[in-house]
Amino acid sequence: xxxxxxxxxxxxxxxxxxxxxxxxxxxxxxxxxxxxxxxxxxxxxxxxxxxxxxxxxxxxxxxxxxxxxxxxxxxxxxxxxxxxxxxxxxxxxxxxxxxxxxxxxxx
Numbered sequence: 001x002x003x004x005x006x007x008x009x010x011x012x013x014x015x016x017x018x019x020x021x022x023x024x025x026x027x028x029x030x031x032x033x034x035x036x037x038x039x040x041x042x043x044x045x046x047x048x049x050x051x052x053x054x055x056x057x058x059x060x061x062x063x064x065x066x067x068x069x070x071x072x073x074x075x076x077x078x079x080x081x082x083x084x085x086x087x088x089x090x091x092x093x094x095x096x097x098x099x100x101x102x103x104x105x106x107x
Contacts, residue, residue, distance in 0.1 A: 004028055019049035026058055035065040046078070053083035053091040060098060073102045 005028040011021050022045035029038035042059035046052055056079025063072035076099040083092035 019045045019052050019055065023055045030062055035062045038062040051082045051086055053079050053086060053088050056082055057091060057095050069102050073099055
């Protein structure tokens with residue numbers, strides 16, 4: 001269905017398989033409405049590059065879609081720390097908003 005996804009999948013296990021490839025695959029799976037598959041690739045992305053703030057943000061969003069709020073909150077917190085360390089103010093602000101929303105008690 002998704003030629004972009006198919007092209008990216010072909011690169012798994014090649015020398016181009018890295019954090020960016022896994023992040024890109026995660027985004028493709030999110031677009032396709034497959035958050036569980038997205039989560040697996042996004043976890044791989046942050047495992048390969050723990051300072052990849054965009055991957056942390058996408059992972060948090062994917063976990064949220066699966067109603068894994070505590071895991072999503074943890075991903076956003078780790079992403080905020082990564083963004084701070086890299087000086088990525090915009091990503092830090094966005095994830096702070098997402099994390100605060102998850103921290104609010106549900107009524």
